Amino acid sequence: MSPSSGYGVDQPAKLPSSSGGSGIDSADRPLAPLVRAESISKLFDVSAPWLNRVLERRPRQLLSAVDGVSFDIHRGETLALVGESGCGKSTVARLLVGLYPASQGRIVFDGQDLATMSSGEGTRLRRRLQMIFQDPYASLNPRWKVADIVAEPIRVHRLLTNPEQTQARVVELLEQVGLAGADAQKYPHQFSGGQRQRISIARALASQPEFLVCDEPTSALDVSVQAQVLNLMRELQRQHGLTYLFISHNLAVVHHVSDRVGVMYLGRIVELASKHELFARPRHPYTRMLLDAIPDISMTGKSRVPVAGEVPNPLNPPNGCSFHPRCPFAMR
Ligand SMILES: Nc1ncnc2c1ncn2[C@@H]1O[C@H](COP(=O)(O)OP(=O)(O)OP(=O)(O)O)[C@@H](O)[C@H]1O
Ligand SMILES: [Mg+2]
Incomplete structure (x- = not known):
C-alpha cells in the first residue's frame, strides 16, 4: 500500500529516495546505535493545587504521556514516529533532547547515558543534538x-x-x-x-x-512548501550524514522521509518496522486503520474505512490493551 497522490507532498516536487542508515558496518557487523531509548516513560503531575486536593479530598493525579517506549536510531537513519494527537510524540522528542527528564528508563546517546552526565559533558553533548519545532512562528x-x-x-x-x-x-x-x-x-x-x-x-x-529531532516540522506549512522543506532536509541529511527522529501525523510525509517507522498509541509504540514492511504488511490493527485513512486518487470509488472512535482519555486509559475499545478484532 502506498500513500500516493492526492495527499500532497509527493506531487509538487520529486523527493530524493531514502538514503538510510542500515546499522551494519562494512564487515556486516551491527553498529552501536547513535541514539537508544530504553523503556522510557514520562509521568506528568496534573493534580489540582494542594489546598483544593486537601479540601475536596482528591488524590494526586498522574498522566502517563509516554509509557515504556524503546527504540534505536542508527547513524544516518531516519526513524519516524506517527500517531494521533496526544499520543506522546512531542513528549518523546523532548525527552530525547533533554528538555524533560525521564520518569523511568534511560536515553543513551553515542554510548553515554543522558541522565548521568556531568554538566560539562551535557553542554558538549547538547551541541550534537538539536530540535526543530512544529511552529516556526513561535520558535x-x-x-x-x-x-x-x-x-x-x-x-x-x-x-x-x-x-x-x-x-x-x-x-x-x-x-x-x-x-x-x-x-x-x-x-x-x-x-x-x-x-x-x-x-x-x-x-x-x-x-x-549529528542528530536532529524534528517535531512535525512541516505541518504548519502548505503542501508545496512542505515538499520543498522535506527535500531540503533530505539533502542536508545526505550532505552532513545527519540522523533524524522525524515526528509527523501525516503518513504520506512519513513514507517519503523515513527508513523505519514507529506507530504510537496512547504513550506506547504499538508497531515498529521498516517503512517498506509497515506500508506493505501492517500488523497492528491501529496501523491498518491509519493506512486505510490515507486518500488515494488511483482508488476512486473504493470505500475507505474511516478512523473510527476517539483516542481515550490518557488520565483514564482503558484496562488491558488500550486500543481494545476501537479494535475491529476485539471480542466484547
Ligand atoms: N507539560 C505537560 N503537562 C501535563 N501534561 C502534558 C504536558 N505535555 C504533554 N502533556 C500530555 O501528554 C500527552 C501527550 O502529549 P504530546 O504533546 O506528547 O502529544 P503529541 O503526540 O505530540 O500530540 P500532537 O500530535 O497534538 O502534537 C497529552 O495527553 C498531553 O495532554
Ligand atoms: Mg506534538
Whole structure:
C-alpha cells in the first residue's frame, strides 16, 4: 500500500529516495546505535493545587504521556514516529533532547547515558543534538534579527569567537537552506512560514549537530512548501550524514522521509518496522486503520474505512490493551 497522490507532498516536487542508515558496518557487523531509548516513560503531575486536593479530598493525579517506549536510531537513519494527537510524540522528542527528564528508563546517546552526565559533558553533548519545532512562528524570537538567531548556538558553544567569521558562517548557513545572506539583517516577521522553518533549520545546523529531532516540522506549512522543506532536509541529511527522529501525523510525509517507522498509541509504540514492511504488511490493527485513512486518487470509488472512535482519555486509559475499545478484532 502506498500513500500516493492526492495527499500532497509527493506531487509538487520529486523527493530524493531514502538514503538510510542500515546499522551494519562494512564487515556486516551491527553498529552501536547513535541514539537508544530504553523503556522510557514520562509521568506528568496534573493534580489540582494542594489546598483544593486537601479540601475536596482528591488524590494526586498522574498522566502517563509516554509509557515504556524503546527504540534505536542508527547513524544516518531516519526513524519516524506517527500517531494521533496526544499520543506522546512531542513528549518523546523532548525527552530525547533533554528538555524533560525521564520518569523511568534511560536515553543513551553515542554510548553515554543522558541522565548521568556531568554538566560539562551535557553542554558538549547538547551541541550534537538539536530540535526543530512544529511552529516556526513561535520558535523564533521575534525581537532578534535572523543573524543573531542563527549565530546564537555558535556563540553558546564557542564554535567561533571572531564576529566576522561568525557573520560569514551565518551567511553560509542561510545559503545552505536556500535563503540569501542579506536575509540575516531581517526579523522573523518579514518571512513566510516556509522561510521561517528554513531559518529554524539553519539555526539547528549552526552547532554542527549529528542528530536532529524534528517535531512535525512541516505541518504548519502548505503542501508545496512542505515538499520543498522535506527535500531540503533530505539533502542536508545526505550532505552532513545527519540522523533524524522525524515526528509527523501525516503518513504520506512519513513514507517519503523515513527508513523505519514507529506507530504510537496512547504513550506506547504499538508497531515498529521498516517503512517498506509497515506500508506493505501492517500488523497492528491501529496501523491498518491509519493506512486505510490515507486518500488515494488511483482508488476512486473504493470505500475507505474511516478512523473510527476517539483516542481515550490518557488520565483514564482503558484496562488491558488500550486500543481494545476501537479494535475491529476485539471480542466484547
Ligand atoms: N507539560 C505537560 N503537562 C501535563 N501534561 C502534558 C504536558 N505535555 C504533554 N502533556 C500530555 O501528554 C500527552 C501527550 O502529549 P504530546 O504533546 O506528547 O502529544 P503529541 O503526540 O505530540 O500530540 P500532537 O500530535 O497534538 O502534537 C497529552 O495527553 C498531553 O495532554
Ligand atoms: Mg506534538
